[in-house]
Amino acid sequence: MGIFRSLKLFLFVVHTEAYDALDPFGNITIKWDVISWTPDGYLAVVSMFNFQQYRHIQAPGWTLGWKWAKKEVIWNMMGGQTTEQGDCSKFKGNIPHCCKKDPTVVDLLPGTPYNQQIANCCRGGVLSSWAQDPTTAVSAFQISVGSAGTTNKTVKLPKNFTLKAPGPGYTCGPAKIVKPTKFITNDKRRTTQALMTWNITCTYSQFLAQKTPTCCVSLSSFYNDTIVHCPTCTCGCQNRTEPGSCVEPNSPMLASVVSPPGKVINTPLVQCTSHMCPIRVHWHVKLNYKEYWRVKITITNFNYRMNYTQWNLVAQHPNFDNLTQIFSFNYKSLTPYEGLNDTGMLWGVKFYNDLLTSAGRLGNVQSELLFRKDKSTFTFDKGWAFPRRIYFNGDNCVMPPPDSYPWLPNTSSKLVLSMLSTMLATLASLLI
Ligand SMILES: *[C@@H]1O[C@H](CO)[C@@H](O)[C@H](O)[C@H]1NC(C)=O
Ligand SMILES: *[C@@H]1O[C@H](CO)[C@@H](O)[C@H](O)[C@H]1NC(C)=O
Ligand SMILES: *[C@@H]1O[C@H](CO)[C@@H](O)[C@H](O)[C@H]1NC(C)=O
Ligand SMILES: *[C@@H]1O[C@H](CO)[C@@H](O)[C@H](O)[C@H]1NC(C)=O
Ligand SMILES: *[C@@H]1O[C@H](CO)[C@@H](O)[C@H](O)[C@H]1NC(C)=O
Ligand SMILES: *[C@@H]1O[C@H](CO)[C@@H](O)[C@H](O)[C@H]1NC(C)=O
Numbered sequence: 001m002g003i004f005r006s007l008k009l010f011l012f013v014v015h016t017e018a019y020d021a022l023d024p025f026g027n028i029t030i031k032w033d034v035i036s037w038t039p040d041g042y043l044a045v046v047s048m049f050n051f052q053q054y055r056h057i058q059a060p061g062w063t064l065g066w067k068w069a070k071k072e073v074i075w076n077m078m079g080g081q082t083t084e085q086g087d088c089s090k091f092k093g094n095i096p097h098c099c100k101k102d103p104t105v106v107d108l109l110p111g112t113p114y115n116q117q118i119a120n121c122c123r124g125g126v127l128s129s130w131a132q133d134p135t136t137a138v139s140a141f142q143i144s145v146g147s148a149g150t151t152n153k154t155v156k157l158p159k160n161f162t163l164k165a166p167g168p169g170y171t172c173g174p175a176k177i178v179k180p181t182k183f184i185t186n187d188k189r190r191t192t193q194a195l196m197t198w199n200i201t202c203t204y205s206q207f208l209a210q211k212t213p214t215c216c217v218s219l220s221s222f223y224n225d226t227i228v229h230c231p232t233c234t235c236g237c238q239n240r241t242e243p244g245s246c247v248e249p250n251s252p253m254l255a256s257v258v259s260p261p262g263k264v265i266n267t268p269l270v271q272c273t274s275h276m277c278p279i280r281v282h283w284h285v286k287l288n289y290k291e292y293w294r295v296k297i298t299i300t301n302f303n304y305r306m307n308y309t310q311w312n313l314v315a316q317h318p319n320f321d322n323l324t325q326i327f328s329f330n331y332k333s334l335t336p337y338e339g340l341n342d343t344g345m346l347w348g349v350k351f352y353n354d355l356l357t358s359a360g361r362l363g364n365v366q367s368e369l370l371f372r373k374d375k376s377t378f379t380f381d382k383g384w385a386f387p388r389r390i391y392f393n394g395d396n397c398v399m400p401p402p403d404s405y406p407w408l409p410n411t412s413s414k415l416v417l418s419m420l421s422t423m424l425a426t427l428a429s430l431l432i
């Protein structure tokens, strides 16, 4: 098992970096377009593009902060607002929207009066992932800046951008001046352009976002009775001496613990399990046909305080290049590297199962995948039929150790080697 151990070590190293092998170019780009110079500053439209294939920002939404380079103020905003006004006492008459040196901006909520909206605003800071819905993967607000430079030579770019979702995880680079954006009018008959444009790129690291995993994988198959459960204590350990660390599903206190009257709590509260994860993904190898084989995937929500809206799952398995049919989920094949087609993204069908409700209610969504066998690689032996990697909402799910996978009776060491070489080839291509 020495090779397995070094494989695990290798995967661990990859995951601690601010780099995602399955979405190598994933980023959120923030773009400032100066629309006009004003007597004491400028008017700009700030847009955020979520270019990440499978990582979205769900309620309560993003917050964006920065530091002004000089003594800028925000006269007013549309489609967004700062969380604090700050000290505007030196202004007489016209009072700015915000005088802080380091403003923090949030999106407005749906239902904001029409005259305070701009295009792509007012979704409560929720951003879809690019693969799920590019039309709602953009957020924007308009900002009128005073005490700022009034030409492209005197303006100073804001610094130290921080993007929260709303927790940590994103790191933003410096603002860079880019080619001015061109805008096409609605009737497509005229093109205008920004007076000046700068971009900021932010990237996500799961390692920065949280220290403990949030998701685990369990496995089973038709050819072996063993159910391989999530590793014990994957996301934490049950602590009987500390009440409130988890809840039993039949607890009479359940309702009052989950949402104490008159309080809104965002910390997760999970059902007591051996793994203590908010999310479990179960991969069951269900059926074997002559030409095909079938997998059932079940995602279970153990978090009483969270409904996962627009959830998504990314799975890596060498047979994804011959996925023939998928039931009741949307599917997109991800090809992060040329020639490698072993990764699929799955997400719920709108208004049917795109909402993974909290534990105690429905609590799970499921689907079946039908793969066409590729005779040269297909085998049920030595765990080949199980996924290599699973992500839920962009976060890596902890797999059981490879040597615990359900095995076919009567195993042959030849096939072990062939599976290992497949895995090594996959890993080698990820490295390049
Ligand atoms: C951000 O994502 C876009 C779209 O995938 C890509 O074109 C761009 O190169 C990325 N930027 C960085 C700095 O990775
Ligand atoms: C500033 O504007 C002038 C034209 O008004 C243009 O030639 C120049 O390239 C601009 N500089 C920057 C940094 O955008
Ligand atoms: C702001 O960013 C600069 C580099 O761009 C860094 O040197 C400085 O420490 C940052 N300041 C704060 C308060 O984060
Ligand atoms: C700046 O951001 C916009 C929008 O995300 C993008 O279309 C453009 O390519 C970016 N420019 C550069 C140089 O990254
Ligand atoms: C359980 O919780 C108690 C009280 O918070 C703490 O002292 C103890 O170390 C915890 N035990 C474990 C195994 O985490
Ligand atoms: C989850 O959704 C259900 C029904 O849509 C709702 O009753 C419940 O309050 C929601 N729970 C949370 C934690 O938002």
Ligand SMILES: *[C@@H]1O[C@H](CO)[C@@H](O)[C@H](O)[C@H]1NC(C)=O
Pocket (backbone or CB within 6 Å): 320, 321, 322, 323, 324, 333, 335, 341
């Ligand atoms: C990858 O596999 C999927 C599913 O079989 C297929 O639809 C898609 O065309 C393949 N893409 C490439 C680039 O081979």
Ligand SMILES: *[C@@H]1O[C@H](CO)[C@@H](O)[C@H](O)[C@H]1NC(C)=O
Pocket (backbone or CB within 6 Å): 321, 322, 372, 373, 374, 375
């Ligand atoms: C599986 O997919 C690969 C790549 O798309 C293709 O070359 C091969 O012929 C397919 N095998 C079967 C059995 O369809």
Ligand SMILES: *[C@@H]1O[C@H](CO)[C@@H](O)[C@H](O)[C@H]1NC(C)=O
Pocket (backbone or CB within 6 Å): 224, 225, 226, 228, 403, 404, 405, 406, 407, 408, 409, 410
């Ligand atoms: C099922 O798989 C387990 C490994 O998880 C193995 O120990 C057991 O022998 C297998 N059962 C049979 C009947 O082969």
Ligand SMILES: *[C@@H]1O[C@H](CO)[C@@H](O)[C@H](O)[C@H]1NC(C)=O
Pocket (backbone or CB within 6 Å): 409, 410, 411
């Ligand atoms: C392999 O299968 C045969 C019969 O099918 C059985 O007699 C033998 O004990 C099995 N060997 C192992 C290692 O399970």
